[in-house]
Amino acid sequence: MENVLSLVPVLIKMAIVVGVLLLLPLPLTWLERKIAAHIQQRPGPMRVGWHGLLQPLADAIKLLTKEDHIPAEADRMLFSIAPVVALVPPFLVFVAIPIGDPIQMFGTEIALSISDLNVGLLFILAVSGIGVFGTILAGWASNSKYAVLGSLRSIAQMISYEIPMGFSVIGVVMLAGSMQLSQIVSSQQGLWNVVVQPIGFFVFFVSGLAEAQRIPFDLPEAEGDLGAGYHTEYSGIRFSLFMLAEYLVVVVLAFLNVLLFFGGWLGGPAFLPATIWLLLKVGFFIWVFMWLRFTFPRYRYDQLMAIGWKLLLPLSLLNILVSGFVML
Amino acid sequence: MTDVTVINEVTTDTGLSREVLMNLGPQHPSTHGVLRLLLQMDGEIIERVEPHIGLLHRGTEKLFESFTYTQIFPLTDRLDYLCPPSNNLGYALAVEALLGIKAPERAQYIRVIMAELSRISGHLLITGALPMDVGAMTSLLYTMRDREMVMDLMEMISGVRMHTSFCRVGGVREDLPEGCAARILEFCDIFAARISDYETLLENNRIFLARVENIGTITGEDAIALGLSGPNLRASGVDWDIRRDEPYEIYDQLEFEVITRDDGDCYDRWKCRVDEMRESLRMIRQCVRQMPEGDILIDDPKIAFPVDKDLLAHSMETHIHHFELAAYGFKVPKGEVYTAIEAPKGELGYYLISDGSEKPFRLKVRAPSFVNLQALTERTTNIKYLADVIAMLGSLDPVMGEVDK
Amino acid sequence: MEREFFLLLSGVATVSALLVIVARNPVHSALALVACLVQIAALYVLLGAPFLAVIQIFVYVGAVMVLFLFVIMMLDVRKESQRRYLKHALLPGVVVLVILSGELIVLLTQSTKLHAAMGPGQTITTQPSVEALSLLLFQDFLLPFEVASVILLVALIGAVVLARSEADVTPVRSRKDHGEVRR
Numbered sequence: 002m003e004n005v006l007s008l009v010p011v012l013i014k015m016a017i018v019v020g021v022l023l024l025l026p027l028p029l030t031w032l033e034r035k036i037a038a039h040i041q042q043r044p045g046p047m048r049v050g051w052h053g054l055l056q057p058l059a060d061a062i063k064l065l066t067k068e069d070h071i072p073a074e075a076d077r078m079l080f081s082i083a084p085v086v087a088l089v090p091p092f093l094v095f096v097a098i099p100i101g102d103p104i105q106m107f108g109t110e111i112a113l114s115i116s117d118l119n120v121g122l123l124f125i126l127a128v129s130g131i132g133v134f135g136t137i138l139a140g141w142a143s144n145s146k147y148a149v150l151g152s153l154r155s156i157a158q159m160i161s162y163e164i165p166m167g168f169s170v171i172g173v174v175m176l177a178g179s180m181q182l183s184q185i186v187s188s189q190q191g192l193w194n195v196v197v198q199p200i201g202f203f204v205f206f207v208s209g210l211a212e213a214q215r216i217p218f219d220l221p222e223a224e225g226d227l228g229a230g231y232h233t234e235y236s237g238i239r240f241s242l243f244m245l246a247e248y249l250v251v252v253v254l255a256f257l258n259v260l261l262f263f264g265g266w267l268g269g270p271a272f273l274p275a276t277i278w279l280l281l282k283v284g285f286f287i288w289v290f291m292w293l294r295f296t297f298p299r300y301r302y303d304q305l306m307a308i309g310w311k312l313l314l315p316l317s318l319l320n321i322l323v324s325g326f327v328m329l
Numbered sequence: 330m331t332d333v334t335v336i337n338e339v340t341t342d343t344g345l346s347r348e349v350l351m352n353l354g355p356q357h358p359s360t361h362g363v364l365r366l367l368l369q370m371d372g373e374i375i376e377r378v379e380p381h382i383g384l385l386h387r388g389t390e391k392l393f394e395s396f397t398y399t400q401i402f403p404l405t406d407r408l409d410y411l412c413p414p415s416n417n418l419g420y421a422l423a424v425e426a427l428l429g430i431k432a433p434e435r436a437q438y439i440r441v442i443m444a445e446l447s448r449i450s451g452h453l454l455i456t457g458a459l460p461m462d463v464g465a466m467t468s469l470l471y472t473m474r475d476r477e478m479v480m481d482l483m484e485m486i487s488g489v490r491m492h493t494s495f496c497r498v499g500g501v502r503e504d505l506p507e508g509c510a511a512r513i514l515e516f517c518d519i520f521a522a523r524i525s526d527y528e529t530l531l532e533n534n535r536i537f538l539a540r541v542e543n544i545g546t547i548t549g550e551d552a553i554a555l556g557l558s559g560p561n562l563r564a565s566g567v568d569w570d571i572r573r574d575e576p577y578e579i580y581d582q583l584e585f586e587v588i589t590r591d592d593g594d595c596y597d598r599w600k601c602r603v604d605e606m607r608e609s610l611r612m613i614r615q616c617v618r619q620m621p622e623g624d625i626l627i628d629d630p631k632i633a634f635p636v637d638k639d640l641l642a643h644s645m646e647t648h649i650h651h652f653e654l655a656a657y658g659f660k661v662p663k664g665e666v667y668t669a670i671e672a673p674k675g676e677l678g679y680y681l682i683s684d685g686s687e688k689p690f691r692l693k694v695r696a697p698s699f700v701n702l703q704a705l706t707e708r709t710t711n712i713k714y715l716a717d718v719i720a721m722l723g724s725l726d727p728v729m730g731e732v733d734k
Numbered sequence: 735m736e737r738e739f740f741l742l743l744s745g746v747a748t749v750s751a752l753l754v755i756v757a758r759n760p761v762h763s764a765l766a767l768v769a770c771l772v773q774i775a776a777l778y779v780l781l782g783a784p785f786l787a788v789i790q791i792f793v794y795v796g797a798v799m800v801l802f803l804f805v806i807m808m809l810d811v812r813k814e815s816q817r818r819y820l821k822h823a824l825l826p827g828v829v830v831l832v833i834l835s836g837e838l839i840v841l842l843t844q845s846t847k848l849h850a851a852m853g854p855g856q857t858i859t860t861q862p863s864v865e866a867l868s869l870l871l872f873q874d875f876l877l878p879f880e881v882a883s884v885i886l887l888v889a890l891i892g893a894v895v896l897a898r899s900e901a902d903v904t905p906v907r908s909r910k911d912h913g914e915v916r917r
Contacts, residue, residue: 041470079761120864123788130796134768137800141761141807146351149807150373150715156804160797180864216464217536226359226719298536299464301716302373 014115018095026248027057033291040295064244067237072143075234079142084235084242087135091249093128097121098256099183101266101276113276114183122180122261126167129212129253133159135246136221136231143234151230154302155214155221161309162211162218168317169204172324173261186265193264200320202262204313209258211309213250215290217297218305255286348376355384359462359719362729366705366718373714380705385733393692397658398424398498401692406492408696409731411454412447412673414440414483417496419670422577423679423692424498426666430627436500437578438620442513443486443495444670445609445616449520450479451673451728452560452602452609459599459723460531463540463716468530475523478516485509497634498659499627510617517610524606532600541595545721546711547704548593556700559675561725564601565593571671582619583612595724602726632659658687674698674726694734698727739780747773760806768799785864 031046031054038045046053071080098121099114118124133156140152174180176197177188185194195202211218222230232243259265259282269278300308351368354360363384369377389408393401405420406413418440425431432440457472480490485506487493495502531537547557552565562569570587572580588604590597626633630650640647663685669678675697684690704725705718712721750773753766771794778787841848871879 037466041467042474043470076759076761079765118784120785120788123785123792127788127792127796130792133796133800134765134803137803137807138765141803146349150351153372153804153807156800160800163796219464226353226716295467297465298460298534298540300536301540301714303714304539 010111011115018115019092022092022095022249022252023245025252026245027061029248029252029287030057030060030244032287033294036288036291037295040292061241064241065238069237069239070234072145072234074144076142076144079138080234081239083135083138083142084239084246085135086138087132087246088242088249090128090130090132090135091246091253093131094125094253097124097182098253098260099186099265100279101274102183117181117183119179119181121182122170122174122185125182125253125257126163126170129250130159130163132246132250135243139235139243140231143231145234147227147229147233148231151221151227151233154227155231158211158214158218158220158305158309161306162208162313165204165309165313165317166208166212168314168321169201169208170261171317171321172198172201175321175324175328182260182265186260186267189264189267193262193268195262198262198320198324200316201324202258204317204320205261206258208309208313209254210290210293211305213247213254213290215251216294217299219294219299220302220305251287251290252283255283255290258286259283353718359723361458361722361727364702364722364727364729364732366722368715368718370715373716375712375715375718378706378712378718380702382699382702382729382732385729387734389734390691390693393689395688397687398661398689399654399658401689402494402496403492406494407730408694408734409451409672409674409677409698409728410491411728412444412451413491413493414443414447414495415670415672415677417494418444418578419668419672419677419679420692421496421498422670423666423668423681424661426668427661427664427681427683428498428632429662430499430629430632432500432578432627433624434579434621435504435623436625436627438616439486439501439505439625440496441578441580441583442613442616442620443483443493445613446479446482446513448609448673449606450476450483451726452606453479455723455726456527456599456603456606459541459595459720459726460537462719462723463537465531465534465537468527471523471527471530475520478520482509482513482516485512497626499629499633500625502626504625510620513613513617517614521607521610524603524610527603538596540716541599541720541724543592544595544711544717545704545724546592546594552593552704555703557675557704558697558700559671559673560588560601560605561598561675561701561704563587563589564597566591571669571676575669577668577670579616580612583615585612595720598724598726630654660685660687661689669695672697674728674731675701694731696731696734698729698731699734701725702727702732736780740777743773743776743780747777761803764799764802764806767802768795771795771799785867 034056035045035053046056049055049059071077096115097118099112099117101113103110103112105111136152136155136159140148140150140155143149173185173194176194177185179185179188214221220230221227222232227233232240235243259279263282266275266279269275269281273281349370349372351370353366353368355363355365360366365381365384367377367379367381368375369379387407389404392404396404401420402417405416408416421432421440431437453472453476457469460468483493484490486509487495487502547555547561547565549566552562552567557565558569566589568587568589571577573585573587585608588601588608590601624636626636628636630647631654634651634654635641635647641651661683663683665680665682667678667680669676671677676695677697678695680691680693680695681689682691702725705722712718747770750766750769754763754770757763757766771790775787775790775795778784778790
C-alpha cells in the first residue's frame with residue numbers, strides 16, 4: 002500500500018506534464034505564426050479571436066476533421082504508428098527535466114521534476130535519439146520516394162549530429178561532476194556555463210538545431226526540394242502529431258540550452274519565482290529558434306554533413322580537451 | 330503530392346537498385362508553375378535531369394491565327410504573365426514594323442516606362458523566390474510586398490493589375506492619368522532603398538552564398554551555344570543587351586548600364602537581376618523626366634481609334650472607320666518580320682507572317698524562358714545534388730506560361 | 735511490485751524477440767528488435783543499473799538499430815522477403831535448435847551447482863555505477879579497453895576502404911545516353 006501511495010505525487014506530476022505538453026503547441030503555433038508574420042512585415046492571423054489568438058484552435062479542428070489518408074501501397078501498420086513513435090520521445094525527455102529546486106508543500110518536500118535521474122543528461126540524449134524512429138518509419142512506410150529521401154536524410158543527420166551534441170555537453174558534465182540536471186544547474190551558482198563553455202554552447206546550440214531539424218538544418222522536410230519530406234503522405238490527425246512532436250522537440254531543446262548553459266532557474270531577480278525565471282529563459286530560446294527559422298536559408302545535404310563532421314565534431318573534441326586541461 | 334513513377338530501374342547483382350528515377354513536379358513548391366522534372370538520382374546525387382514541359386500548353390500560337398491584330402494583345406499578356414507590358418510591346422513592334430509605322434514619342438515613353446516597371450515586377454519575384462527555394466522564406470514576402478507597389482502603379486495606369494493589355498498597334502490605349510508621374514517617381518525613391526534591403530538580407534548570408542555560389546555554372550560560350558538570353562546570358566559574362574545593341578523605341582535616348590557578371594553561377598544570375606532592377610529604376614526616372622507632351626496613339630483612322638472621342642459624335646467618316654476597326658480590325662500588308670525586344674527573361678522575339686488579311690497568317694513567339702530552360706539539362710553545369718537542381722531552376726527563372734505557350 | 739514489472743518487461747521482451755524471427759518483413763523484424771532492446775533497458779533499470787540502461791538505449795536503439803534500418807530501407811523489401819538466403823537450412827536448423835535447447839535446460843537445472851562451483855562472488859557495489867564503471871574501464875582494464883577501441887578503428891577504416899573500392903568499380907554512366915528516355 003505504501004508503494005502505491007508513494008506513486009501518487011509522481012502520477013500527479015506526470016499528468017500535469019503531459020497535459021501541459023499536449024496543450025503547449027497551441028500557443029506555440031500562434032506564436033510562430035505571429036513571429037513569422039512580424040519578421041515578414043505582415044500582421045499574420047488576425048481573424049479568429051483577438052489578433053488571431055484562437056487561430057490554433059481553428060487549425061486544430063481543421064486538422065482533426067480532415068480525411069486521414071493512407072496511401073494504397075503504404076505499410077498500413079507502420080504508417081499508423083509512426084506519428085506516435087515520433088511523439089513519445091519528447092514526452093519521455095521531460096521525465097528528467099527539473100524546473101526548480103524542491104519546494105515545501107503539504108508538509109513534505111516535493112521535487113519539481115518527475116524523476117531527477119542521476120544519469121539525467123545521458124537519459125535525455127539517449128531518448129531524444131529515439132525520436133528518429135518516427136521519421137524513419139514515416140518515410141519508409143509511406144512508400145513514396147520523397148518520404149524515403151526525407152527519412153534517409155533525417156537518419157544521417159541525426160546520427161551525425163548526436164555525436165557532437167553528446168560531446169559538447171561533456172564539458173558541462175566535467176564542471177558539474179554529475180550528469181544529474183539539478184546538480185548541473187546548481188554548479189552554475191556563480192557563473193553560467195555559457196561563459197565558461199562558449200564553444201560547448203555553440204556546438205550544442207547548432208547541433209540542437211540540427212537534431213530538431215529546424216532551419217538551417219531542416220533538410221528532412223525541405224519543402225524546396227522534397228515537398229514535405231518524410232511526412233509528405235500524411236494528413237489530418239497523424240500529420241498534426243508530427244507537428245506536435247516537432248514543437249515539443251523545440252521546447253525540449255530550449256529547456257536543455259537553459260539548464261545546461263544559462264544557469265537554469267538561477268540568477269533571476271529576487272521578486273520572480275525561480276521557475277518563472279526559468280520559463281522566461283526557455284521562452285527566449287524558443288523565440289530564437291523561430292527567429293532563425295524565418296531568417297536563414299537551408300544548407301545542402303553535403304554541406305550539412307561537412308559542418309557536422311568537419312566543424313562541430315573537432316570543435317567539441319577541442320572543447321573537451323581544453324576543459325580537461327583547465328580543470329587539471 | 331506528386332506520384333513517383335519508376336520508369337527505369339538499374340539493378341546490380343546485389344539486388345540493390347543504385348539509381349532512382351524521381352518525378353519532381355508538376356505539383357511541387359519549387360518548380361515555378363507546372364514544370365515536371367524527371368530526375369535520375371544515385372541517392373542525393375543527380376545523374377540526369379530531364380524537364381518535361383507542355384503541362385500549361387494552351388495553343389496560344391494557333392489562337393493568334395484566329396484573332397484580329399488588336400485582339401491578340403490580351404493573348405500576349407498570358408505568355409510571361411509576370412510582365413505583360415513587355416510582351417505587349419514586343420508584339421506591337423512586330424505589327425508596326427510590317428505596317429511601317431511608329432508610335433508617337435509620348436506613347437513610346439509610356440511603353441518603356443511600363444516595360445521597365447514590369448521588368449522590376451518580374452525580377453522581384455525571382456529575387457525573392459530563389460532564396461525561398463533554398464529555404465529563406467522571408468525574402469519572398471519582402472519582394473511581394475514591394476511588387477505590390479508596381480501592381481498598384483499598373484492599376485493606376487491601365488486599370489488592371491496583371492494582364493494590362495495597355496499597348497495598341499500605333500501607341501498605347503490611354504495617356505498616363507493625372508498624378509501618375511509623381512507616383513512613379515515616389516515609387517522609384519522608395520524602391521531604391523528596398524533593393525539594398527534585399528542585398529543586406531542575403532548577400533552576406535553565408536548559407537545563401539553556400540547554396541548559390543559556384544552552383545550551376547554556365548560559361549559564356551556554353552551560354553551562347555545554348556541560346557540563353559537576358560540576365561542568364563549576361564551573368565555568364567556575355568555583354569549583350571538588345572536595348573543597347575539594337576535599340577528599339579526610345580532606349581537609345583536613355584542612359585543605362587548593361588549589367589554583366591563573370592562567373593555565370595546561380596548567385597550571378599540572381600545578382601544580375603537585382604542590379605538590373607536598379608538600372609530599370611534609373612531608366613524609369615529618365616523617362617518620366619524626358620517624356621514629351623503629345624499624342625499617345627498614331628493619327629491613322631485605318632489603324633487606330635481616334636484619340637479625340639468627340640469626333641465620333643460629329644464626323645461620319647470617323648464613325649465609319651471606328652465601326653470597321655471595331656468589327657473587322659485592320660489589314661496588315663503581306664510580308665514577314667522578326668522583331669525582338671529585351672524582355673525581363675531575355676530575348677522575346679515575334680516572327681510575324683501576314684497574308685494581307687486582318688489576322689496573322691502565323692505568329693511565332695521566341696520565348697526566352699523556353700530557351701533558357703535548356704540550361705537545366707546541360708551537363709556542363711556543375712549541378713551535383715538534388716538541392717542544386719532546385720537552385721539552378723530558380724536562378725534560370727523560367728515562367729511556364731512562356732515555356733508552354 | 736518489482737516482480738510484476740519484471741514479468742511485464744520480460745514478457746514483452748520475449749514476445750518481441752520472437753517477432754524478430756517470425757516477421758517476414760525485415761523492417762518489422764528490426765522494429766521488434768528495437769522493442770526488445772528497450773525492454774531489456776527497462777530491465778536494467780529494475781536491476782538498479784540506470785547507467786547501463788541509458789547506454790543500452792543510446793548505443794543499441796539510438797545508433798545500431800538506426801543503421802540497421804538505414805540499410806534495410808535501401809533494399810527492395812518485397813523482393814527480399816520472398817528470397818531464401820539459406821537453401822536446405824532445415825536440417826542444420828534443427829540441429830542447432832536441439833543443441834541450444836539442451837544447453838539451456840542444463841543451465842536452468844544445474845545453475846545452483848554451477849554457482850557453488852564458482853565460489854563466493856565479489857560484492858558488486860551498484861550505487862555510484864557511473865563512477866564504478868569508469869574506474870573499471872580506465873584504471874583496471876585500460877589496456878583491453880584501448881585495444882578494443884583500436885580494433886574498432888581498424889574495422890572502421892577497413893569498412894571505408896571496402897566501400898570506396900566498390901564505388902570505384904561501378905561503371906560511370908556514359909554521357910551518351912543522356913537525354914533519351916528509356917521505358
